[in-house]
Amino acid sequence: MTTTPGAGAPKLRVEDLEVTFDVGRGKKLHAVDGVSFHVDEGETLGLVGESGSGKSTTGMAVLRLTEPTAGRVHLGDTEVTGLRSRRMRPLRKRMQIVFQDPYSSLDPSMTIGQQLDEPLKVHTSLSKDERRARVDEALDTVKLSTRYTTRYPNEFSGGQRQRIAIARAMILDPELVVLDEPVSALDVSTQSQIVNLLLGIQEQARTSFLFIAHDLAVVRLVSDRTAVMYLGQLVETGPSARVYDAPAHPYTAALNSAIPIPDPDRQRTRDRIVLGGDQPSPLNPPSGCRFRTRCPFAMPVCAEEVPPQHPLEGGGYAACHLHTHGPELRGGSVLQLVEGGHLTTPLVSR
Amino acid sequence: MTTPAVTAPLLQVEDLTVQFPTPDGLITVVDHVSFTLDANRVLCIVGESGSGKSVTALSLVGLVQSRGGRVSAGSVKFRGTELVGQPEKALNRIRGRDIGFIFQEPMSSLNPAFTVGDQIAEVVRRHRRAGRKEAWARAVEMLDRVGIASAAQRAKDYPHRFSGGMRQRVMIALALACDPKLLIADEPTTALDVTIQARTLELLKTLQREQDMAVLFITHDLGVVADIADDVVVMYASQVVEHAPVRDLFRRPQHPYTAGLLAAMPQSALENGSPLVGIPGVVPQPHRLPSGCRFHPRCTHAQAGRCTSEPVELRRLDGGLVRCVRSEELRDPAPVPGAPAPIEGVAVQ
Numbered sequence: 001m002t003t004t005p006g007a008g009a010p011k012l013r014v015e016d017l018e019v020t021f022d023v024g025r026g027k028k029l030h031a032v033d034g035v036s037f038h039v040d041e042g043e044t045l046g047l048v049g050e051s052g053s054g055k056s057t058t059g060m061a062v063l064r065l066t067e068p069t070a071g072r073v074h075l076g077d078t079e080v081t082g083l084r085s086r087r088m089r090p091l092r093k094r095m096q097i098v099f100q101d102p103y104s105s106l107d108p109s110m111t112i113g114q115q116l117d118e119p120l121k122v123h124t125s126l127s128k129d130e131r132r133a134r135v136d137e138a139l140d141t142v143k144l145s146t147r148y149t150t151r152y153p154n155e156f157s158g159g160q161r162q163r164i165a166i167a168r169a170m171i172l173d174p175e176l177v178v179l180d181e182p183v184s185a186l187d188v189s190t191q192s193q194i195v196n197l198l199l200g201i202q203e204q205a206r207t208s209f210l211f212i213a214h215d216l217a218v219v220r221l222v223s224d225r226t227a228v229m230y231l232g233q234l235v236e237t238g239p240s241a242r243v244y245d246a247p248a249h250p251y252t253a254a255l256n257s258a259i260p261i262p263d264p265d266r267q268r269t270r271d272r273i274v275l276g277g278d279q280p281s282p283l284n285p286p287s288g289c290r291f292r293t294r295c296p297f298a299m300p301v302c303a304e305e306v307p308p309q310h311p312l313e314g315g316g317y318a319a320c321h322l323h324t325h326g327p328e329l330r331g332g333s334v335l336q337l338v339e340g341g342h343l344t345t346p347l348v349s350r
Numbered sequence: 351m352t353t354p355a356v357t358a359p360l361l362q363v364e365d366l367t368v369q370f371p372t373p374d375g376l377i378t379v380v381d382h383v384s385f386t387l388d389a390n391r392v393l394c395i396v397g398e399s400g401s402g403k404s405v406t407a408l409s410l411v412g413l414v415q416s417r418g419g420r421v422s423a424g425s426v427k428f429r430g431t432e433l434v435g436q437p438e439k440a441l442n443r444i445r446g447r448d449i450g451f452i453f454q455e456p457m458s459s460l461n462p463a464f465t466v467g468d469q470i471a472e473v474v475r476r477h478r479r480a481g482r483k484e485a486w487a488r489a490v491e492m493l494d495r496v497g498i499a500s501a502a503q504r505a506k507d508y509p510h511r512f513s514g515g516m517r518q519r520v521m522i523a524l525a526l527a528c529d530p531k532l533l534i535a536d537e538p539t540t541a542l543d544v545t546i547q548a549r550t551l552e553l554l555k556t557l558q559r560e561q562d563m564a565v566l567f568i569t570h571d572l573g574v575v576a577d578i579a580d581d582v583v584v585m586y587a588s589q590v591v592e593h594a595p596v597r598d599l600f601r602r603p604q605h606p607y608t609a610g611l612l613a614a615m616p617q618s619a620l621e622n623g624s625p626l627v628g629i630p631g632v633v634p635q636p637h638r639l640p641s642g643c644r645f646h647p648r649c650t651h652a653q654a655g656r657c658t659s660e661p662v663e664l665r666r667l668d669g670g671l672v673r674c675v676r677s678e679e680l681r682d683p684a685p686v687p688g689a690p691a692p693i694e695g696v697a698v699q
């Protein structure tokens with residue numbers, strides 16, 4: 001790799017990222033509003049949240065496929081933000097993306113072989129034979145037959161197309177790959193195949209991944225650390241196991257509650273948070289804590305003060321007043337409140 | 351028309367078979383499917399994409415013809431009345447009034463040119479012969495019931511003004527506006543976020559209890575099944591491969607395919623602390639079905655000969671139905687040292 005930073009320096013560093021869209025009549029929509037995170041070399045960071053929370057926009061802004069309004073993005077030693085477009089080109093080779101919809105992300109008029117060869121032609125000086133070997137190798141990595149190179153995308157199922165998209169993203173041995181909901185459109189069985197494929201690739205490659213999803217269980221399986229996003233901001237971060245087992249933000253607890261347990265008896269009797277209301281518009285976010293309009297634990301302070309990032313044991317933080325006010329969780333799990341009957345609103349159903 | 355017997359189940363499907371003409375010849379996409387659904391019960395049909403779930407649902411209420419398909423055999427009795435072969439006019443009366451329907455694609459069933467209130471009111475007027483005012487009031491009431499805030503106001507909005515989750519709730523309001531006795535819901539939550547899915551399922555459960563209706567719910571997600579089903583039909587390659595009460599199905603899946611679907615859930619891997627186990631391969635195309643057991647190319651328990659030569663029949667086993675010749679012997683697998691036994695019943699791998 002060309003720019004090896006000092007040991008321990010993160011591969012991707014995102015600081016105070018903002019993306020604002022002009023939506024007419026002088027109105028501005030803050031899709032991403034002050035987001036900071038890092039991803040180490042060979043590490044996978046999961047980015048989870050509901051539809052419209054700003055996950056894709058974050059991923060696109062990191063790659064500068066959407067122009068950030070403010071903030072800085074570093075890939076290794078290179079500052080991505082502020083590079084002129086001519087200087088962006090060599091960087092494209094180092095950063096790749098896989099999209100959610102396996103049906104629109106591949107070019108229907110090109111064979112699989114041509115689509116995989118394209119980035120090699122543009123970004124490398126490899127000979128034709130060398131390129132063909134790399135294409136075969138890439139198909140091998142995603143467990144597809146090398147016979148498929150002459151076929152067109154419409155001959156493949158959703159799961160196979162997603163494999164091809166992953167092969168295309170990995171073929172230049174990138175330093176960072178953004179995976180934007182790569183399994184959300186797939187069946188459970190196909191999803192499990194792709195998840196296992198990604199786990200295998202993680203073991204071999206030194207690539208860093210930003211894995212975007214709305215399903216906390218999938219994120220838990222695939223990511224080392226997890227960041228939870230709500231209305232353009234990160235509300236909780238930390239090691240995936242801790243975030244999943246002991247969520248320190250009510251929104252994370254709600255995401256956890258939303259995943260059904262594959263046991264009818266336990267699923268139907270467990271205490272859980274079922275979120276009511278709709279996500280407020282990012283054009284007009286609530287004062288104080290943005291989650292307060294749907295939070296079953298909201299207190300008066302939540303409307304007045306923006307919750308600070310409360311640091312958590314084991315790394316990460318939760319931006320919630322519950323840690324210092326009311327039940328004073330002091331970094332503990334919100335699930336103890338769900339199970340302890342602290343709820344005043346009917347958002348928890350038994 | 352026959353007089354419905356007093357004891358007839360709400361919905362009785364027998365040997366339902368649906369075929370489509372294709373360039374590869376006539377294909378059978380629903381193959382002798384049978385089940386019954388009693389009043390106030392929730393039956394889930396579960397299976398991977400392409401297993402025949404949607405076509406089964408559509409064919410129950412005469413909606414495959416318009417898509418080029420044909421019910422070539424079998425019977426569908428609703429409250430004792432045969433629906434197969436009924437003229438379109440009669441079916442039209444039943445659809446929307448006695449049987450509510452939620453389709454897989456939410457947008458396709460809402461008309462972008464009319465307000466949601468008008469669309470619901472129109473259905474009420476048509477089926478209930480209600481007056482304009484009464485129908486509009488019912489539309490607002492239904493929108494309120496499915497949790498649309500300021501329903502009276504929002505009823506005047508067009509579909510594109512609603513988020514995906516709200517549109518799905520509008521669809522539910524539309525399907526339930528005439529108090530149907532049966533709701534057929536085809537993957538109503540698949541395209542939604544997990545949070546909106548959880549909320550939609552809670553809503554459906556509440557409405558099902560309040561309105562005394564039966565629900566036929568189609569999904570590929572066994573997590574959803576664990577949440578709402580009373581009984582479960584598992585479909586694979588156009589056929590029923592397992593049919594059981596929900597608790598039995600999860601406690602002891604009898605078919606390797608059911609066990610495979612369970613093991614493929616991220617939640618299963620997380621609960622058991624074991625690696626995620628996928629089902630290899632894909633559902634076969636209807637015109638390229640394997641010999642013998644249709645699942646055998648993907649089944650880790652397949653045995654040459656026994657599983658590959660003769661078609662496997664659906665048979666009774668422990669209060670359910672299963673289409674596998676090895677269920678009993680696979681039930682108590684010899685313990686493998688070090689291997690976790692995630693679920694009782696048919697083991698994976």
Ligand SMILES: Nc1ncnc2c1ncn2[C@@H]1O[C@H](COP(=O)(O)OP(=O)(O)OP(=O)(O)O)[C@@H](O)[C@H]1O
Binds near residue numbers: 029030055214282
């Ligand atoms: N080009 C754009 N112009 C205006 N608003 C936009 C644009 N792109 C995104 N937004 C808005 O920004 C917010 C975040 O959108 P984004 O697509 O990043 O969400 P997401 O978390 O990826 O959601 P999903 O799960 O639906 O993919 C939303 O309110 C969205 O409507």
Ligand SMILES: Nc1ncnc2c1ncn2[C@@H]1O[C@H](COP(=O)(O)OP(=O)(O)O)[C@@H](O)[C@H]1O
Binds near residue numbers: 404406
């Ligand atoms: N209009 C049609 N013409 C031909 N084949 C069809 C048609 N609709 C569905 N099929 C085929 O029938 C099978 C079952 O489809 P479907 O019921 O939609 O599956 P599921 O709902 O389980 O995903 C698939 O192989 C599908 O390709």
Ligand code: SF4
Binds near residue numbers: 249291296302319
């Ligand atoms: S700060 Fe208040 S409203 Fe926000 S998540 Fe915490 S308790 Fe809920």
Ligand code: SF4
Binds near residue numbers: 646647
């Ligand atoms: S019959 Fe044989 S191949 Fe089919 S599911 Fe049973 S064990 Fe597997």
Ligand SMILES: [Mg+2]
Binds near residue numbers: 056057180
């Ligand atoms: Mg997105």
Ligand SMILES: [Mg+2]
Binds near residue numbers: 403404537
């Ligand atoms: Mg379907």
